[in-house]
Amino acid sequence: MQSIVNQIKTAAALALNHLYPEAKVTDEDILVNETKPEFKGDYTVVLFPFVKSLRQNPAVLGKALGDQLLASNPVFTAHETVAGFLNLTLADALLANFLNATYADQSYGTQASNGNKVMIEYSSPNTNKPLHFGHLRNNFLGWSVAQILKTNGSEVIKANLVNDRGIHICKSMIAWMRYGNGATPESTGIKGDHLVGDYYVKFNDVYKEEVAGLVATGKELAQAEKEAPIMLEAQDLLRRWEAGDAEIYQLWETMNGWVYKGFDVTYKRLGLDFDKMYYESNTYLLGKEIVEEGLQQGVLFRKDNGSVWIDLTADGLDEKLLLRADGTSVYMTQDLGTAKLKYKDYGMDSSVYVIGDEQNYHMQVLKLILQKLGEPCADGIYHLSYGMVELPSGRMKSREGTVVDADDMIDEMIRLAKEQTEQANKTEGFTEEELERLYRIIGIGALKFYLLRVEPRKKMIFDPKESIELAGFTATFIQYTHARIKSILRRSEIAYGPMVLGKDELAPLEKSLLLQLEQYPGIIDQAAREFNPSALCNYAFRLAQTYNSFFDKHQVLKAENEEKKQLRLMICALTAITIRNAMALLGIEVPERM
RNA sequence: GGUCCGGUAGCUCAGCUGGAUAGAGCAUCAGCCUUCUAAGCUGAGGGUCAUUGGUUCGAAUCCAAUCCGGAUCACCA
Numbered sequence: 001m002q003s004i005v006n007q008i009k010t011a012a013a014l015a016l017n018h019l020y021p022e023a024k025v026t027d028e029d030i031l032v033n034e035t036k037p038e039f040k041g042d043y044t045v046v047l048f049p050f051v052k053s054l055r056q057n058p059a060v061l062g063k064a065l066g067d068q069l070l071a072s073n074p075v076f077t078a079h080e081t082v083a084g085f086l087n088l089t090l091a092d093a094l095l096a097n098f099l100n101a102t103y104a105d106q107s108y109g110t111q112a113s114n115g116n117k118v119m120i121e122y123s124s125p126n127t128n129k130p131l132h133f134g135h136l137r138n139n140f141l142g143w144s145v146a147q148i149l150k151t152n153g154s155e156v157i158k159a160n161l162v163n164d165r166g167i168h169i170c171k172s173m174i175a176w177m178r179y180g181n182g183a184t185p186e187s188t189g190i191k192g193d194h195l196v197g198d199y200y201v202k203f204n205d206v207y208k209e210e211v212a213g214l215v216a217t218g219k220e221l222a223q224a225e226k227e228a229p230i231m232l233e234a235q236d237l238l239r240r241w242e243a244g245d246a247e248i249y250q251l252w253e254t255m256n257g258w259v260y261k262g263f264d265v266t267y268k269r270l271g272l273d274f275d276k277m278y279y280e281s282n283t284y285l286l287g288k289e290i291v292e293e294g295l296q297q298g299v300l301f302r303k304d305n306g307s308v309w310i311d312l313t314a315d316g317l318d319e320k321l322l323l324r325a326d327g328t329s330v331y332m333t334q335d336l337g338t339a340k341l342k343y344k345d346y347g348m349d350s351s352v353y354v355i356g357d358e359q360n361y362h363m364q365v366l367k368l369i370l371q372k373l374g375e376p377c378a379d380g381i382y383h384l385s386y387g388m389v390e391l392p393s394g395r396m397k398s399r400e401g402t403v404v405d406a407d408d409m410i411d412e413m414i415r416l417a418k419e420q421t422e423q424a425n426k427t428e429g430f431t432e433e434e435l436e437r438l439y440r441i442i443g444i445g446a447l448k449f450y451l452l453r454v455e456p457r458k459k460m461i462f463d464p465k466e467s468i469e470l471a472g473f474t475a476t477f478i479q480y481t482h483a484r485i486k487s488i489l490r491r492s493e494i495a496y497g498p499m500v501l502g503k504d505e506l507a508p509l510e511k512s513l514l515l516q517l518e519q520y521p522g523i524i525d526q527a528a529r530e531f532n533p534s535a536l537c538n539y540a541f542r543l544a545q546t547y548n549s550f551f552d553k554h555q556v557l558k559a560e561n562e563e564k565k566q567l568r569l570m571i572c573a574l575t576a577i578t579i580r581n582a583m584a585l586l587g588i589e590v591p592e593r594m
Numbered sequence: 595g596g597u598c599c600g601g602u603a604g605c606u607c608a609g610c611u612g613g614a615u616a617g618a619g620c621a622u623c624a625g626c627c628u629u630c631u632a633a634g635c636u637g638a639g640g641g642u643c644a645u646u647g648g649u650u651c652g653a654a655u656c657c658a659a660u661c662c663g664g665a666u667c668a669c670c671a
Contacts, residue, residue, distance in 0.1 A: 031611095031612095031613080033613075033614095035614095036614060036615090038614085038615085039614080044613095044614085046613055046614095048613070048651070048652075049613095051651080052651080082614075083614065084613080084614085084651090084652095085613080085614060126671090163671080166671060167670085167671075168671075280671095305669090307669060316596080316597065317596090317597075317667080318596085318597095318667060321668080321669060323669090324669040325669060326669080328669085330668095330669070330670080330671085331670075331671050356665095357598085357599070357664090357665060357666090358665055358666070359665095359666085360597095360598060360599075360665070360666070361597075361598075361665085361666045361667065362666085364597090364598080385599085387599085387600085387664090387665090388664090388665085390664095420633075421633090424632095424633065426631085426633080442633095453606095453607080453608095454606085454607070454608095455607090455608090457599070457600080458599090458600070458607085459599090459600075459664070459665090460606090460607095461606085469619085469620070470633060471619085471620085471633055471634095472618090472619040472620055472633095473606085473607080473608095473618070473619045473620085474619085474633090476633060477619095477633070477634090479633090480631080480633050480634075481633095481634090483631070483633095484630080484631050484634080485630095487630065487631055488630050488631095491630065492630095534607095534608085538607095538608065538609095538618090541618085541619085542618085545618085548634060548635065549635070549636090551630080551631095551634080551635085552626090552634070552635045552636080553635085555629080555630070556630060557630050558629080558630075572630095593631085594631085594633080
């Protein structure tokens, strides 16, 4: 069904062309806004663009257009022109029709397939340490955007490219070999990803000591950093791994296995999942043949020492290395190969990379190179760039131990949910299991909402000391609103169903709710186009705000008459569905009671 | 230095395809629970939309310059 705003655009364009055949306006030429609360009306057509072209004064044009709209279209019941703005009042019947059609639609907002296939790569962790708070932003964003696109009609593949090889893993490995004494997650009771992370920290501690020791013997710092024995040993491990050394390969598999088990626990707690896993150990050698082709095409060039480059200076960028002089590949090379592999696997129309803004340049170059190479996957590449999550003290650095651990954060949020629920005396009538579930829903919901409510590209500062609020612009507020509605719906005994509304029967808050509810599919579409879950955070919050005002002002179960009761119950039902569905797109559950 | 991103209320953020007197939340202050859940509602105070210039009937929004903050520009990943 066409949205109300689009109906207005169509009607206004038609009316203008009827009144002024020379106007030749299209739907897209009509600017429709919500009418400001201080004026009478629901939606406003901005007249200024036509004042000039049609050489009419705003008042005359507004009156003519308004009269024509009212005469030709029963969805409008009144109009008023104020200073170039044509304020239109919608018929209650229009909104009643909308309500009748949707109030029982549990999947309200879900669009039919649009034939578009898109891959979202997100999470993509390193396997040498547990997830931290900053990673959560990536994970929540990726999952949510995938869900939004899916609901908006796209076929979506959620992919995870695991960075399971490289020097960083070898650092954990060498520290474990030196100091682990055979420790395992089972023997220590430590979650696998944390155990491996502990040895990564250990590596850095030892490395610092060794460097300091060398400096004390008179070495230059830079030299000492290169010669520290533990670093040399880690580099040796990497070489042995690449050479296929069985012993090393087995340890690598074992420790990665610990990490995956740990990650799985965290992913599961957070409700995150993937359709396709890629591992860099399988992809890091890809891309070399693309380089060969690029050389033949003349897109790439070889320097005297044998290294291969692309010249992007004409595009305002630099020269970029693609193969080292010794023929080995760099990060970019393997990303070129992986992009091609993904496209071969799925042939998707677009490929979204959820990656921090520190890699803006890298992603720009990646896309540009693929375009220059004429790869069909190139144009569909989109970098969903997001800002870093920082602490008041600055960036989180895992090597310096200033990270906020993801698992700790989850525990803390759930603990906080429990504390606040108990403090508010809201635990009555729940079983222990129900309470555990409720605390999880509230705690994790708060965490997700907090990280999704800000536009992705903005960096955000998180102050753990202040902790996260459960009031105001939060998931908790929205969840609470849902629980309030459900409480009413549980008590309603009558069967309610389609109804007819006469003129001017809707109270202002009833009408506002219906207008907002009607906008929901448009919000999903916007969020999908912008890859921006925060649009849904804002929408769900505004809807809950309006509902709470409505709840305060109007009785539902004890409404003035049966008609009103039925109407309000239907509005309640659709509001609950819309809140639940909108929050589901963010990966946030809503409770029946809280 | 080149490129990119950000700068809106004390704090955290919406608003940015140009439209009416720039909005929320938190914090502060004042009200509202014998009535469907007060994790709520109502109201008040709080602004040079970084600065300057330009385009326009109209600029927080577009353009240019400047200032501030951040990212990035490795034969690292």
